Amino acid sequence: MQTGILYGISVGTGDPELITLKGLRLLKQMPVVAFPLGVGGKPGMAEQIVAQWLSPSSVQLALNFPYVQDETILSSAWHQAAEQVWQYLQKGQDVAFACEGDVSFYSTFTYLAQTLQELHPQVAIQTVPGVCSPMAAASVLGLPLTIRDRKLVVLPALYRVEELEAVLDWADVVVLLKVSSVYEQVWQVLHRRQLLSRSYVVERATLPDMAIYKDLCDRPHLKLPYFSLLIVQVTVEKSLIQKSKEKIS
Numbered sequence: 001m002q003t004g005i006l007y008g009i010s011v012g013t014g015d016p017e018l019i020t021l022k023g024l025r026l027l028k029q030m031p032v033v034a035f036p037l038g039v040g041g042k043p044g045m046a047e048q049i050v051a052q053w054l055s056p057s058s059v060q061l062a063l064n065f066p067y068v069q070d071e072t073i074l075s076s077a078w079h080q081a082a083e084q085v086w087q088y089l090q091k092g093q094d095v096a097f098a099c100e101g102d103v104s105f106y107s108t109f110t111y112l113a114q115t116l117q118e119l120h121p122q123v124a125i126q127t128v129p130g131v132c133s134p135m136a137a138a139s140v141l142g143l144p145l146t147i148r149d150r151k152l153v154v155l156p157a158l159y160r161v162e163e164l165e166a167v168l169d170w171a172d173v174v175v176l177l178k179v180s181s182v183y184e185q186v187w188q189v190l191h192r193r194q195l196l197s198r199s200y201v202v203e204r205a206t207l208p209d210m211a212i213y214k215d216l217c218d219r220p221h222l223k224l225p226y227f228s229l230l231i232v233q234v235t236v237e238k239s240l241i242q243k244s245k246e247k248i249s
């Protein structure tokens with residue numbers, strides 16, 4: 001019997017209308033839809049986004065991906081998740097994995113897919129791209145994320161402040177993911193470099209309870225949720241300054 005296909009489907013950053021037509025079609029027709037298990041008994045972000053689109057007859061599979069750094073715990077969780085998905089694939093059933101944001105952008109799906117291919121190399125895997133968080137944040141801020149020859153750097157997590165210093169010396173635009181746990185240290189660096197007025201925080205971009213902070217000068221101690229990111233316009237694009245001057249005159 002032919003094994004099923006595992007689809008990694010990007011479901012966007014919160015607004016359920018940010019799923020692509022292809023992603024939505026596949027989600028609606030899948031016999032099995034998997035997503036990361038939520039924290040504290042609550043549905044996870046991907047599950048919340050897709051809930052309204054799923055067929056009532058589909059099997060829904062919450063997979064446990066613990067939020068820890070320990071490689072042994074992580075590897076065991078990926079193996080367990082891969083075997084849960086394999087139970088359906090081996091019977092010829094397709095499985096969709098709903099992924100918050102974009103499936104290729106710092107996503108848990110990559111670990112699931114790699115582990116599954118190690119264990120069962122015959123499995124076919126396909127992905128559907130989508131809206132990732134920096135793009136969503138730029139949209140809700142009403143800013144171009146980057147333009148012309150401006151250099152964009154994304155830091156997926158900040159483990160050492162020196163890393164941020166080095167990036168600020170080089171890039172024109174910096175995006176910091178997972179900023180919630182290091183916000184106060186980041187604020188100090190941006191303060192020293194006089195970049196706070198060109199820094200933006202977006203919490204839960206595109207969700208109904210989204211929050212946007214456009215000037216961080218008076219906000220040294222923001223308590224941010226996990227789904228928050230920070231954008232720094234390190235240098236100022238000349239054509240944008242020209243445009244805002246034209247608007248004023």
Ligand SMILES: C[S@@+](CC[C@H](N)C(=O)[O-])C[C@H]1O[C@@H](n2cnc3c(N)ncnc32)[C@H](O)[C@@H]1O
Pocket residue numbers: 013014100101102103105106107131132133134136176177178179202203204205206226227228229
């Ligand atoms: C493991 S990464 C996943 C990125 C995701 N695959 C994407 O395409 O954006 C998680 C980090 O992405 C950022 N993020 C994801 N969704 C977000 C949202 N709706 N609003 C703000 N930040 C978000 C946060 O910085 C969060 O800590």
